[in-house]
Each structure stands twice: as structure tokens, then as C-alpha cells.
Amino acid sequence: MSSSPLSAVLWDMDGTLVDTEPYWMAAETPLIEKFGGTWSHEQALACVGLGLEDSARIFQTAGVRMAVHEITAHLTDEVMRQLATKGVPFRPGARELLASLRAAGIKTALVTMSLRRMADTVVDLIDFDAFDVVVAGDEVARPKPFPDPYLQACEALGVDVHDTLAIEDSPNGLRSAVASGATTIGVPLMVPVEGVGADAIWATLEGRTAQDLASFHADVRARKDSSR
Incomplete structure (x- = not known):
């Protein structure tokens, strides 16, 4: 056939x-803690594979007082910084x-x-x-x-x-x-x-x-x- x-x-x-998933997780926790929230490993795993805007809305519900586009830009900048220092x-x-x-x-x-x-x-x-x-x-x-x-x-x-x-x-x-x-x-x-x-x-x-x-x-x- x-x-x-x-x-x-x-x-x-x-x-x-x-x-790069550890890079994303390393960027997420400080951002949420900055706004007084907490972020577990299980919550981070739930965002794996999601679109950035969908993830940003989850971060907003966790207390991040930033617009969706600001969150996606911030996390992207942080991951790119880690790529530059730690490599791909x-x-x-x-x-x-x-x-x-x-x-x-x-x-x-x-x-x-x-x-x-x-x-x-x-x-x-x-x-x-x-x-x-x-x-x-x-x-x-x-x-x-x-x-x-x-x-x-x-x-x-x-x-x-x-x-x-x-x-x-x-x-x-x-x-x-x-x-x-x-x-x-x-x-x-x-x-x-x-x-x-x-x-x-x-x-x-x-x-x-x-x-x-x-x-x-x-x-x-x-x-x-x-x-x-």
C-alpha cells in the first residue's frame, strides 16, 4: 500500500x-512574588505548552498587577537574558x-x-x-x-x-x-x-x-x- x-x-x-522550561520557571516565580503572591512547581507545570497570553492571565489571577502584554514582554526578556548568559x-x-x-x-x-x-x-x-x-x-x-x-x-x-x-x-x-x-x-x-x-x-x-x-x-x- x-x-x-x-x-x-x-x-x-x-x-x-x-x-528552556527551567528558564521560564525561574522567571515566573520572582515576578509573582514581587506582587506578594506564591507560585508552586505544580502551578508552573500547568503553564507548560500554553500560549504566553494564556499564561499571563493565569499570572494575573495569582496577583500580578500588570497588563498581559507587559507580562509576556517581561518573561520573554528574562528568559532571553538567561539564554545569553547560560546558553541554549x-x-x-x-x-x-x-x-x-x-x-x-x-x-x-x-x-x-x-x-x-x-x-x-x-x-x-x-x-x-x-x-x-x-x-x-x-x-x-x-x-x-x-x-x-x-x-x-x-x-x-x-x-x-x-x-x-x-x-x-x-x-x-x-x-x-x-x-x-x-x-x-x-x-x-x-x-x-x-x-x-x-x-x-x-x-x-x-x-x-x-x-x-x-x-x-x-x-x-x-x-x-x-x-x-
């Missing part, structure tokens, strides 16, 4: 490509898999809910031309878990979403990718991703290649086509 070729791989950024912590195998995809001629997109200026900072620190398209949180009508970010990336790439594979680390991100129609792989970091519809959950990207993704995508599409 024939199956759709893999035209593009769509990457989440925070927690999937780079392990790529997740195991992520950079190597990106390089393999580029060598294989498979298109790539970065689909993140971080602001564009932060996404550009991370992309600029990769020592090769890693992405054809970047879709950021301040460029979409509806954030993850809506499918809009992934559909927007596919439109920009000129590919059918059913010919793509998305890699995510959070339930909200996977819900977005699954709803878009892409083949999906969850690579969890801080929160479990079972039960949200991913086609597979991989413990790590270490040792994975473009051929592994292409073969997996073909198998998933063949299975779904045969069940129709």
Missing part, C-alpha cells in the same frame, strides 16, 4: 528543541536530528508559542540553516492547543499537513498538532503526554534520523489509510 511521503517536520521549541540547552539528539533532516532535503518549521524575538534568538544560535519557516506565538490568531499554529506553518511551507510530522513535549502542544492532522510524536520532558492522541511517545530524540521519521510517518499514514 502506498503512503504519503514526509514533506516537512514541524518542531515545537521550548521543551522539545531546547530545554538543546535537548538530546534534537540538533543532530535537525541536521539530518536538512541533509535529507526535508523541510522544517519551528512552531512555538514564544514571541518571535525569542524564537529568532534561538534560531540564530544554531550553527546551520535549521528552519525554512518560523511561526511564533505573537503571529497566530489562536494559540496552541488550537491547530492554527501548525496549519499556518504548513501553509507557509506549501505542504499538506497530512504529509507532515510534528514533535512536541507537552499535552497542549500535542493537542494542537493532533487537531491539525499531522503525524505526531511526543517527547516528554516535564509533564506526561499520554492520553492526548500522539501517534507515538519517544523517550528521547537521541540517535534518531530523518529516515526514522520518514519511516514512522509512512507507517502511521498507511495504518490510518487502511482503517478508513
Whole structure:
């Protein structure tokens, strides 16, 4: 049975490509405490994978007396400051898999809910031309878990979403990718991703290649086509 070729791989950024979630958490707690509130690790985990504006509204309910755009700008500045001082912590195998995809001629997109200026900072620190398209949180009508970010990336790439594979680390991100129609792989970091519809959950990207993704995508599409 024939199956759709893999035209593009769509990457989440925070927690999937780079392990920046601790940077975000380190920025959140002082901000909330500044306004007399408290912020637990469990509350921080609940924000993983959310759009920045949605997270900002949660911070407002925790007592942060700032406008949504002021909160998102402040947190982005703090995370970018940590990136500048501590460097970009790529997740195991992520950079190597990106390089393999580029060598294989498979298109790539970065689909993140971080602001564009932060996404550009991370992309600029990769020592090769890693992405054809970047879709950021301040460029979409509806954030993850809506499918809009992934559909927007596919439109920009000129590919059918059913010919793509998305890699995510959070339930909200996977819900977005699954709803878009892409083949999906969850690579969890801080929160479990079972039960949200991913086609597979991989413990790590270490040792994975473009051929592994292409073969997996073909198998998933063949299975779904045969069940129709």
C-alpha cells in the first residue's frame, strides 16, 4: 500500500528543541512574588505548552498587577537574558536530528508559542540553516492547543499537513498538532503526554534520523489509510 511521503517536520521549541522550561520557571516565580503572591512547581507545570497570553492571565489571577502584554514582554526578556548568559540547552539528539533532516532535503518549521524575538534568538544560535519557516506565538490568531499554529506553518511551507510530522513535549502542544492532522510524536520532558492522541511517545530524540521519521510517518499514514 502506498503512503504519503514526509514533506516537512514541524518542531515545537521550548521543551522539545531546547530545554528552556527551567528558564521560564525561574522567571515566573520572582515576578509573582514581587506582587506578594506564591507560585508552586505544580502551578508552573500547568503553564507548560500554553500560549504566553494564556499564561499571563493565569499570572494575573495569582496577583500580578500588570497588563498581559507587559507580562509576556517581561518573561520573554528574562528568559532571553538567561539564554545569553547560560546558553541554549538543546535537548538530546534534537540538533543532530535537525541536521539530518536538512541533509535529507526535508523541510522544517519551528512552531512555538514564544514571541518571535525569542524564537529568532534561538534560531540564530544554531550553527546551520535549521528552519525554512518560523511561526511564533505573537503571529497566530489562536494559540496552541488550537491547530492554527501548525496549519499556518504548513501553509507557509506549501505542504499538506497530512504529509507532515510534528514533535512536541507537552499535552497542549500535542493537542494542537493532533487537531491539525499531522503525524505526531511526543517527547516528554516535564509533564506526561499520554492520553492526548500522539501517534507515538519517544523517550528521547537521541540517535534518531530523518529516515526514522520518514519511516514512522509512512507507517502511521498507511495504518490510518487502511482503517478508513
